[in-house]
Amino acid sequence: MKLCKAHWDKLVEAIQADGLGELVPPGPLEFARRRHSRMEGAVTVDNFDPVAIANDLISIWAANGLRPRDLQWLIGSCPICYFDMPQWIEKASHDSGELWQKIRSA
Ligand SMILES: [Zn+2]
Numbered sequence: 500m501k502l503c504k505a506h507w508d509k510l511v512e513a514i515q516a517d518g519l520g521e522l523v524p525p526g527p528l529e530f531a532r533r534r535h536s537r538m539e540g541a542v543t544v545d546n547f548d549p550v551a552i553a554n555d556l557i558s559i560w561a562a563n564g565l566r567p568r569d570l571q572w573l574i575g576s577c578p579i580c581y582f583d584m585p586q587w588i589e590k591a592s593h594d595s596g597e598l599w600q601k602i603r604s605a
Contacts (some may be wrong), residue, residue: 500577500578501576502557502579503577506585509585510553510554510588510591510592511523513591513592517595518596523548530548533545533548542602547598547599549596550595556591556594557578557579557587557591560584561581561582569581
């Protein structure tokens with residue numbers, strides 16, 4: 500599942516509004532490095548990516564709401580559009596910020 504362009508842009512805006520913009524990876528190489536590092540283990544100060552983490556949260560919430568007949572949807576649709584849950588954007592950005600506070604002070 501993948502956010503549509505409109506909702507992806509809204510998510511990036513929310514991350515900026517929550518003051519997490521400076522934590523966004525500066526380019527595709529750094530994006531990939533952090534992603535790989537997160538897959539190897541825990542989320543840390545060194546591999547944090549607020550947009551990617553917010554996006555993962557939305558995917559988890561969407562997966563929790565899935566019914567068997569929704570399975571075909573997993574392939575291509577935007578979970579925010581599909582479930583009509585625009586409020587997930589604010590919540591994901593907020594939770595991503597809370598996670599950052601937690602790992603930063605750990
Ligand atoms: Zn969408």
